[in-house]
Amino acid sequence: MTTAVFARLRAGATLTVLLAMGAIPRAAAAQTPWSDRLAIAEKHKVAALTERRFTHTQFWRAIPTALKSPRLTVKEVGKSMQGRELRTVTFGKGPVKVFMWSQMHGNEATATMALADIFAFLASSEPSTLRDRIENDLTVTFLPMLNPDGAEIFQRENAAGIDINRDVRRLATPEGRTLKAVRDAIVPDYAFNLHDQNARTRAGNGEGAAIALLPPAADSAKSYNAVRTRARLMAAWLATDFNHVVKGRIAKYDDTFNARAFGDAMQAWGASTVLIESGALPGDPQKMKLRTYNAAAMLGILEAIAMKTFEQADPRAYESLPFNRGGAYDLLIIGGTVVTPAGVTREDVAINFDDSVARTSGRLVEMGDLEGVIALDTLDLSGKFLHVAPLTGLTRAGKYWLPIGTPARFTVRETEKPTSKLVRRLP
Ligand SMILES: [Zn+2]
Structure with missing residues (x-):
């Protein structure tokens, strides 16, 4: 056995003893990443x-x-x-x-x-x-x-x-x-x-x-x-x-x-x-x-x-x-104009989903000037027209209402004309 090897062994043995005595802190084991x-x-x-x-x-x-x-x-x-x-x-x-x-x-x-x-x-x-x-x-x-x-x-x-x-x-x-x-x-x-x-x-x-x-x-x-x-x-x-x-x-x-x-x-x-x-x-x-x-x-x-x-x-x-x-709506649509059988109205639209996790089955919860209203998502449809889908809303004696709670179904178009260019559908 050479002196060098012996010295290394001794050093190792000493380290082991010191570790066992707790004199030297063990390198802290890391947590599972x-x-x-x-x-x-x-x-x-x-x-x-x-x-x-x-x-x-x-x-x-x-x-x-x-x-x-x-x-x-x-x-x-x-x-x-x-x-x-x-x-x-x-x-x-x-x-x-x-x-x-x-x-x-x-x-x-x-x-x-x-x-x-x-x-x-x-x-x-x-x-x-x-x-x-x-x-x-x-x-x-x-x-x-x-x-x-x-x-x-x-x-x-x-x-x-x-x-x-x-x-x-x-x-x-x-x-x-x-x-x-x-x-x-x-x-x-x-x-x-x-x-x-x-x-x-x-x-x-x-x-x-x-x-x-x-x-x-x-x-x-x-x-x-x-x-x-x-x-x-x-x-x-x-x-x-x-x-x-x-x-x-x-x-x-x-x-x-x-x-x-x-x-x-x-x-x-x-x-x-x-x-x-x-x-x-x-x-x-x-x-x-x-x-x-x-x-x-x-x-x-x-x-x-x-x-x-x-x-x-x-x-x-x-x-x-x-x-x-709390208190946020699911989806806020700003800048658009809503077109219904009753008329054409500049109004922002807030929507909550019946299933707020899966974000399906949206309903109207608030409409009008919704500046400052908070939502998880905001969709800017400035200058666009939201045409309510057929059979959406309430018709009675020839009059039309768009009540809160109505399912949120729109076709978004370039103008108020129902034949104008389709931008997208909602949902
Ligand atoms: Zn709970």
Whole structure:
């Protein structure tokens, strides 16, 4: 053995000893990058869930393979008012307890789809550092589709018409009682309350909000105790993570304390809690993109909790987000002149879609001088003529009205003459 080799060996041995003693900090292991997590979410996307509207039966039938995995523990924890089983899915053997529930509002299914994809990934046998970290350091309890009776007819409330997220004090609903009971059984350190929000909500004065985040207040003073301070760091971490795909479309949710809401109570009970709201994205009518972004971000924040990396997040990444802003119309058509059997009128036209996510079935909501009116999209038809389609509007005793609520169907032409050059059709 030459002296040089011996010296290298000795140096290596010394380094090993120092590392073992903790004298030299290990190079911090990096978190799984967004692109890798997105690829995981795409790969494990549950194929049977193709639309954002699905029932309890369809959901549980979509993920049979994942549920058979020895890595996942499925447990019935209650029943909905109409008797549908409420189930938790638990993963991991770590000391840190995380609780994620989705779809307590029956028509808010994006995160439920993401959870299905996450189950498929967690159950898979492919080697994954990401999964190992979550498995070893966390015990994660998921409660997907807390409101299956609402989901059955795609409504917000449960079968009794109650908003479960306003039932935390009274616990009048079996779904609310189940949520509370699971919380009490786990005593989570971290919690995630997963929702969808109105697709007409914008990030401040900007684009439509794709994601809104909230570390709910635990008291009316909205104070930042240690629990909520951690939640804000989680929200900041998530905001930075979502910036990979929806930058400029992320908002803060109103953080006024609501004593009737579960997220606020969860925070008060000591779990650092974050509300994640999925809004809408142009060109994503079934929220399949948002579903995948949700799955990628949820896996990321779980890993960040396991590695404690979220503690390094900058709270300003959350604080600097614009607030959610509602009240926007879906589409504003400015500059045009409307031609009906009753006459020719210079008027701007605002339209809301019956399905505001898919942006289909538009109806007139306001007409006239709409300067300053806010919409998610604006179409400038200055100098053009909007001819109402035949059989659109109301005709009675030979008189014609164009009432609010009329389906928005126009042919756009160069002049008021119905034979003039066609510019386009709407829709
Ligand atoms: Zn909701």
